[in-house]
Amino acid sequence: MRALGPAAVLAASLVVLLLAVPLVALVWRTLESGALAQGAGSAVVLQALQLSLATSFGSLALALLLGTPLAFGLARFSFPGRGVIEALVEVPVVLPPAVAGIALLMAFGRRGLMGAPLAELGISVAFTPWAVVLAQCFVAVPFYVRAARTGFAGVDRDLEGAARVDGATPLGVFRHVTAPLAFPSLLAGAVLCWARALGEFGATIMFAGSFRGRTQTMPLAIYAALESDLGAALALSTALVIISVLTLALVRYVARGWEAQAIIGREDARG
Amino acid sequence: MKIMRRTALMSLPFGLAACGSGGSSTVSSRPAASLSPAATPEPKELVILAASSLTDAFTEMADDFPRRPEGAGLKLTLSFGASSQLRVQLEQGAPADIFESADDAQMQLAVRAGLMQVTPTVFARNRLVVVLPRENRAGLATLSDLAKPGVKLVTTARDVPVGNYTHQTLAKMAADPQYGIGFDQKVLANVVSEEANVRQIVTKVQLGEADAGFVYASEISPRVAPDVRTIEIPERLQAAAEHVMGVTRTARAPVTARRLIDYVLGPVGQATLKRHGFITLA
DSSP states (O other): OOOOOHHHHHHHHHHHHHHHHHHHHHHHHHHHHTHHHHHHTOHHHHHHHHHHHHHHHHHHHHHHHHHHHHHHHHHHOOOTTHHHHHHHHHHHHHSOHHHHHHHHHHHHSTTSTTHHHHHHTTOOOTTSHHHHHHHHHHHHHHHHHHHHHHHHHTSOHHHHHHHHHTTOOHHHHIIIIIHHHHHHHHHHHHHHHHHHHHHOOHHHHHHTOOOTTTTOOHHHHHHHHTTTOHHHHHHHHHHHHHHHHHHHHHHHHHHHHHHHHHHHHHHHHHO | OOOOEEEEOOOHHHHHHHHHHOHHHHHHTOGGGGGOSSOSOOOSEEEEEEEGGGHHHHHHHHHHGGGSGGGTTOEEEEEEEOHHHHHHHHHTTOOOSEEEESSHHHHHHHHHTTOBSSOOEEEEEEOEEEEEETTOTTOOOSGGGGGSTTOOEEEEOTTSHHHHHHHHHHHHHHTSTTTOTTHHHHHHTTEEEEESSHHHHHHHHHTTSSSEEEEEGGGOOTTTGGGEEEEEOOGGGOOOEEEEEEEBTTOSSHHHHHHHHHHHHSHHHHHHHHHTTOBOOO
16 A cells, blocks of 8 residues: 555544544543542433433334334335335434424424424423434434335345245245345444434434433533533533443444354355 | 614714724723723624513614724624523623623622623613503402413513512512412412513414413503503512623623623613603713
8 A cells, every 4th residue: 555645644533533532521521520439320321311212212113113014115115105204214413403493393383283282182391202203314314214115125135035935924024134234234223323322412402402300301401501611511521422432332343243153154154 | 583783873974974083093992991901902893692672772883883983983793682691691601792681680690600801781671560461351450360260471481681580579569468478479370471582472463362461560561552452460569670780701802792781881872761661860
């Protein structure tokens, strides 16, 4: 490999610095101020952590449950309106979260398109953890569906055909052939979806409001704490950094294990 | 989302006039220039951090001030937010010439942190009202109704001035025999969201998402009024809401900043504030 020129090295270093310095500064300030230990005993921090984990995993569960059939359908079938649905799945990915927040208010707010009839029935999601999950799902589910669709599209149809010839039911084929082969994509999509849900801020604060233990997730608690308790904001931020890094590490580890297994499997099949 | 920036650009006719008249004549036409400790010209820009309750009034003044002789040719950059948020921004080194807070508590924090020059000035007062959506689905008629279970009340955190005043008023109500001990706790149990600033409370009520909120009387502008109703709060239960402003320690144009404060305290500024529902000093 030829050496990079000095200009290219400088450019690359700047990017690395830009990415590293804020994280280092955040963690350093947190550790230096002892905010992490203090935060671990703070009700605001713990409530936000608990709520964030509950809602983000709830959103992920919904994404897997409802998003998988959609992704499979988009990957395998051609039907009228498919293009529209594909576009719909893309939109939240590029939509600013604030726009998502207003859109959700107009849809599910008390005077909203869906919200008004629901309110008549005595159902009101605003200011409840359900509103948080709804906001998270709106912005995060597309990340899973996109990745899963790509994964399903990449599975060799002949393998599925062979399994069916051997007598597997369609669900059995999906469980034992399609899903395992698409697993790296499904996992990547699920992680992105969960991370996006965990970090959701704009749509949540506009649509769900901010109340401790009910709708104030970690990003909202950071925002609120910045004005009153910088220590809590630092502790929450560092906790999110740690969670993010651990998640990335876990995904890499699992994906690598899966790859290794797949290679062994292929060699077994050949051998 | 929370911070709006509005810039009042200097009007074109004046810009041309300034070019023609040259530097010396502009200095002599300004009596305030004699207050300047140094002859070095200040930047022609003022950055103002102001409480979100002042959004309309200050935007109007930022439009008007550069048209006056004392503010001629100035560019005003406004940044609105909760006073508590702005105070933190100032602490973290946000460049600003003027800080305006909707309560003394946040201003005192800024003063104690050494962020302000001299003593900040009270320039307007305010009072609280309870704002309800027009349709008033929760059927609220009196202040006592706010304690009814199930009422969806929105407020702000206590550090935000309007939240601070809300707590003060609720404490006074709890001490008042008409409402009784524990009234404040019953009302606070109905809080479903702590919004970022007073404007967000108004929005949530205007949209009908929330049933009620304590806001400044000045928030019920002609733009908002058609969508809402209000319940008045009697004088004896009011918190003493004061808007305070001052020149920051790091101001790049402290003399010009002082002139703007004088303008706000003067007849034009006070008239503008009065028109926007503030209680003026005189």
